[in-house]
Amino acid sequence: MSTSIPVIDLQEISSEPPKLVQACDEWGCFRIINHQIPTTLMAEMKSVVRSLLDLPMEIKRRNREVIAGSGYVAPSKGNPLYEGLGLYDLGSIEAVHDFCTQLDASPYQRETITRYSQSVHDLAMEIGSKLAKSMGLDKDLFMGWPCQFRINKYSFTTETIGSSGVQIHTDSGFLTILQDDENVGGLEVMDKRSGAFVAVDPLPGTLLVNLGDIATVWSNGRFYNVKHRVQCKEARIRISIALFVLGPKEEAVEAPPELVDSEDRRLYVPVLFEDYRKLRLSTRLRAGEALSLLHTTNS
Numbered sequence: 549m550s551t552s553i554p555v556i557d558l559q560e561i562s563s564e565p566p567k568l569v570q571a572c573d574e575w576g577c578f579r580i581i582n583h584q585i586p587t588t589l590m591a592e593m594k595s596v597v598r599s600l601l602d603l604p605m606e607i608k609r610r611n612r613e614v615i616a617g618s619g620y621v622a623p624s625k626g627n628p629l630y631e632g633l634g635l636y637d638l639g640s641i642e643a644v645h646d647f648c649t650q651l652d653a654s655p656y657q658r659e660t661i662t663r664y665s666q667s668v669h670d671l672a673m674e675i676g677s678k679l680a681k682s683m684g685l686d687k688d689l690f691m692g693w694p695c696q697f698r699i700n701k702y703s704f705t706t707e708t709i710g711s712s713g714v715q716i717h718t719d720s721g722f723l724t725i726l727q728d729d730e731n732v733g734g735l736e737v738m739d740k741r742s743g744a745f746v747a748v749d750p751l752p753g754t755l756l757v758n759l760g761d762i763a764t765v766w767s768n769g770r771f772y773n774v775k776h777r778v779q780c781k782e783a784r785i786r787i788s789i790a791l792f793v794l795g796p797k798e799e800a801v802e803a804p805p806e807l808v809d810s811e812d813r814r815l816y817v818p819v820l821f822e823d824y825r826k827l828r829l830s831t832r833l834r835a836g837e838a839l840s841l842l843h844t845t846n847s
């Protein structure tokens with residue numbers, strides 16, 4: 549099944565805020581256009597990360613994790629076609645430089661990664677602020693929250709058509725800005741109503757936003773933490789670059805008072821992002837089910 553997920557013009561959000569909120573409620577994902585990240589920078593970044601992912605295994609393994617799962621992930625039994633590099637806290641210029649140094653990046657590669665990281669990080673902050681305003685809140689969202697990059701490579705071949713690239717999951721943080729491969733499809737999101745998977749076809753020059761579990765907690769159950777997966781549809785290498793806006797570092801996430809009804813019914817107990825991430829890891833509940841462990845007694 550193929551359908552179009554919502555397309556949001558970033559520059560038009562303030563004139564039609566319900567469109568953004570509706571996309572978060574109904575789809576938990578949307579494409580953004582007019583996002584101010586130059587297409588040339590997106591193309592340069594893609595080709596830089598492609599060459600990093602083509603490095604020998606012993607170099608890629610130098611991309612060590614800072615928090616669990618934030619470093620190089622080699623192909624595994626569960627996801628044999630997938631591998632990924634990671635960069636924890638791309639709001640920190642030192643972290644970006646450490647990542648580049650670990651992988652022996654050239655000055656050009658370093659410069660491209662730095663520029664792209666800054667641009668997407670700025671974009672994340674802009675989306676946070678526009679989302680808060682669209683929800684009628686008078687403060688910024690995402691400011692100072694750690695963000696993580698995952699650079700994904702799927703080695704699809706004729707023999708693997710029809711098999712899984714990445715298994716069904718939700719993203720654990722608040723939201724993800726994804727530069728999906730502009731040529732090679734395969735990403736599928738679950739339709740909230742029917743439970744059917746819907747193909748997310750590439751749309752060059754745009755970025756995709758997916759909401760994660762923390763967005764559901766913050767919105768008091770309103771925003772849909774979209775389940776998604778990647779399937780091999782054609783025999784080509786697929787590259788995607790994901791920026792995860794995780795959650796505040798030191799403050800627990802909870803729905804702001806404006807989003808809770810007059811009887812103050814919160815569906816979820818306040819939770820530190822780091823504790824929630826550990827809960828997902830220890831329970832191996834990767835498709836949003838761990839949220840049920842945070843339910844308050846009145847929900």
Ligand SMILES: O=C(O)CCC(=O)C(=O)O
Pocket residue numbers: 698700714719726728729735776778787788790
């Ligand atoms: O490669 C993609 O399109 C999606 C990747 C993804 O879901 C993830 O990194 O969490």
Ligand SMILES: [Fe+2]
Pocket residue numbers: 717718719776
């Ligand atoms: Fe994901």
